[in-house]
Amino acid sequence: MVRDFTDIFGSTWLAAAASVAVIMAFLSVNSLMLIWMERKVSARMQRRLGPTEHGPFGLLQTFCDAIKLLGKELITPRHASTKLYLAAPILIFAPIIAICSLFPVSGNWVFRDYDIALVLVLAFTSMSILGIFAAGWGSNNKYSLLGAIRSILQNIAYEVPLLLSVMAVVLLAGSLNLRDIAMQQSGIPYVLLQPLAALIFFVAATAETNRAPFDIPEAESELIGGFHTEYSGMRFGMFFFAEYSSMVIVCGLATILFLGGWHGPVLPGIVWFFIKVYALIFVMMWFRWTFPRLRFDQLLKFSWLVLVPLAVLNLLATALVLKLL
Amino acid sequence: MAGMEHFAEYGFFGALLLAGVLLAVGPVVIPLFISPRSRSEKSRDTYECGMDTIGSAWVRFDLAFYLFALIFVAFSVAVLYLFPVALVYDDGSYLWRDFVAVALFLGILSLALVYSWRRGVFSPALRTTSQRTHRVGE
Numbered sequence: 001m002v003r004d005f006t007d008i009f010g011s012t013w014l015a016a017a018a019s020v021a022v023i024m025a026f027l028s029v030n031s032l033m034l035i036w037m038e039r040k041v042s043a044r045m046q047r048r049l050g051p052t053e054h055g056p057f058g059l060l061q062t063f064c065d066a067i068k069l070l071g072k073e074l075i076t077p078r079h080a081s082t083k084l085y086l087a088a089p090i091l092i093f094a095p096i097i098a099i100c101s102l103f104p105v106s107g108n109w110v111f112r113d114y115d116i117a118l119v120l121v122l123a124f125t126s127m128s129i130l131g132i133f134a135a136g137w138g139s140n141n142k143y144s145l146l147g148a149i150r151s152i153l154q155n156i157a158y159e160v161p162l163l164l165s166v167m168a169v170v171l172l173a174g175s176l177n178l179r180d181i182a183m184q185q186s187g188i189p190y191v192l193l194q195p196l197a198a199l200i201f202f203v204a205a206t207a208e209t210n211r212a213p214f215d216i217p218e219a220e221s222e223l224i225g226g227f228h229t230e231y232s233g234m235r236f237g238m239f240f241f242a243e244y245s246s247m248v249i250v251c252g253l254a255t256i257l258f259l260g261g262w263h264g265p266v267l268p269g270i271v272w273f274f275i276k277v278y279a280l281i282f283v284m285m286w287f288r289w290t291f292p293r294l295r296f297d298q299l300l301k302f303s304w305l306v307l308v309p310l311a312v313l314n315l316l317a318t319a320l321v322l323k324l325l
Numbered sequence: 326m327a328g329m330e331h332f333a334e335y336g337f338f339g340a341l342l343l344a345g346v347l348l349a350v351g352p353v354v355i356p357l358f359i360s361p362r363s364r365s366e367k368s369r370d371t372y373e374c375g376m377d378t379i380g381s382a383w384v385r386f387d388l389a390f391y392l393f394a395l396i397f398v399a400f401s402v403a404v405l406y407l408f409p410v411a412l413v414y415d416d417g418s419y420l421w422r423d424f425v426a427v428a429l430f431l432g433i434l435s436l437a438l439v440y441s442w443r444r445g446v447f448s449p450a451l452r453t454t455s456q457r458t459h460r461v462g463e
Binding site for chain 2: 012016073077078080101112137139156159163167174233235300309315322323
């Protein structure tokens with residue numbers, strides 16, 4: 001039997017407040033730790049030590065950075081479009097908590113069970129494009145605008161193979177409920193039945209989160225950070241928070257759709273879920289120091305002329321095999 | 326009433342969205358009390374630590390981007406139609422009809438991709454400088 005927060009707290013609104021508290025606490029710790037992990041992983045891959053000063057293994061380094069960011073001045077550029085400029089971090093940040101509430105982290109425990117959870121996740125993750133465009137256009141800075149244009153083109157190009165590869169899973173599972181989809185993988189995870197879809201999904205998800213090798217929207221060495229060039233202090237911190245939270249979101253989705261969610265031997269489900277999510281995040285960090293950045297037109301061509309046709313064929317093949325079985 | 330049930334169902338999600346907006350304001354308000362405030366006009370320049378910028382960034386950009394957006398709309402709307410199909414697919418009522426329907430649908434959709442590929446939508450990004458000046462001179 002599934003238990004959700006409404007069962008525990010009795011009222012929807014109390015449950016919502018409790019969910020917000022739990023998710024916010026998790027996400028804050030998560031992004032502080034992920035930034036630390038990113039720095040440690042990249043340092044080790046380059047035979048450096050990374051942060052070591054504050055706390056054991058430098059664990060408190062990002063915590064100190066966050067406090068420092070809080071004390072930094074917030075500057076609004078004179079020529080910026082103030083409304084768009086101020087709205088952008090909020091637009092990017094706002095949907096994250098709601099999206100996280102949709103994930104079933106273990107078999108009998110969810111924040112709330114939605115039959116169309118998958119559609120909600122996909123719809124609200126693509127809302128970040130709006131925030132990126134507001135940031136890029138609102139800043140009135142050429143670097144920001146270039147970064148925003150690239151980011152949007154890339155996001156819409158990789159959205160399509162992502163949706164098509166998800167569709168193959170939906171065909172197999174016959175459900176849009178994330179818990180149902182994970183439930184059906186108690187025997188065989190879908191990554192074995194849909195290896196191509198899993199691969200396409202992970203590549204597209206890396207691109208959707210603007211991670212290397214698809215990080216040309218940010219491209220530190222050419223665009224000085226891209227769409228968030230003009231942001232200082234905590235506004236900049238919120239873009240970072242959103243970036244690392246969206247890594248958890250796409251990796252969580254990949255875990256549920258392809259790796260069987262919470263299923264695994266011995267350990268409790270919730271532990272398995274997070275092991276899988278952080279393993280995928282580690283792979284993403286590994287990507288960053290393995291592959292060189294793509295050129296922009298190569299990136300678009302790769303999506304539209306390789307990933308999309310492959311995803312369409314994969315979907316057709318899945319539909320055919322389902323009929324033959 | 327069916328409407329009220331839906332409200333309760335998605336009220337939870339809506340409350341979380343609202344909480345997201347409210348929490349997003351927090352980190353921007355706190356620095357107002359503890360951060361320094363510079364009085365210098367220079368610090369509000371666009372890209373302050375670099376050279377003085379020339380002109381606004383709000384310029385017209387390449388029409389090619391519009392074509393990408395068009396293909397995206399075609400595909401994403403089509404994929405939206407596929408969600409309900411995927412849910413009822415293979416429920417045993419028809420033998421081959423739903424496969425043929427999906428194949429036709431994806432086939433026609435792929436034509437959009439083939440068409441834009443043949444029209445060179447995917448290779449305009451690297452126009453050389455000489456071609457650019459030539460275009461202006463036309």
